[in-house]
Amino acid sequence: MELSAKILWPLFPLLLLVVVVCLTWAMVHVVHQRPGRLAVWIQAGALIFYLLAAASAVASENGAMSVNVHRPFSLLTQVFIVGAMYRVWGQHQRILLLLNAVAWAAILADTALHYLLVK
Numbered sequence: 001m002e003l004s005a006k007i008l009w010p011l012f013p014l015l016l017l018v019v020v021v022c023l024t025w026a027m028v029h030v031v032h033q034r035p036g037r038l039a040v041w042i043q044a045g046a047l048i049f050y051l052l053a054a055a056s057a058v059a060s061e062n063g064a065m066s067v068n069v070h071r072p073f074s075l076l077t078q079v080f081i082v083g084a085m086y087r088v089w090g091q092h093q094r095i096l097l098l099l100n101a102v103a104w105a106a107i108l109a110d111t112a113l114h115y116l117l118v119k
Helices: 013-034 036-063 067-090 094-118
Strands: none
Touching: 013 036, 013 094, 036 067, 036 094, 067 094
16 A cells, blocks of 8 residues: 555545544543642643644645644644653542543644655
């Protein structure tokens, strides 16, 4: 099987959907738990920066902006996700740890697919 954008293209929207659903679900869970403002801000930061990364990536596909504009937003998203995971580590909040881990894994899988397609 040859790796091409034509074959692997459906994976990109699927990974985007996985990340958005996981981060939104985690955000709702954090707001309902009321663990404190910092936890809400960290989770909101991850969701907001990912939405900015996704919007700028879609705009770069249409030629509206540079291809590299989405990368800082994606890196900031990953920093916030790691911060959220660090914050809930050992607090018996497995659902938040799992949701953030799945979102991070989907972001890393998206990065790996881009790398495979360019190579």
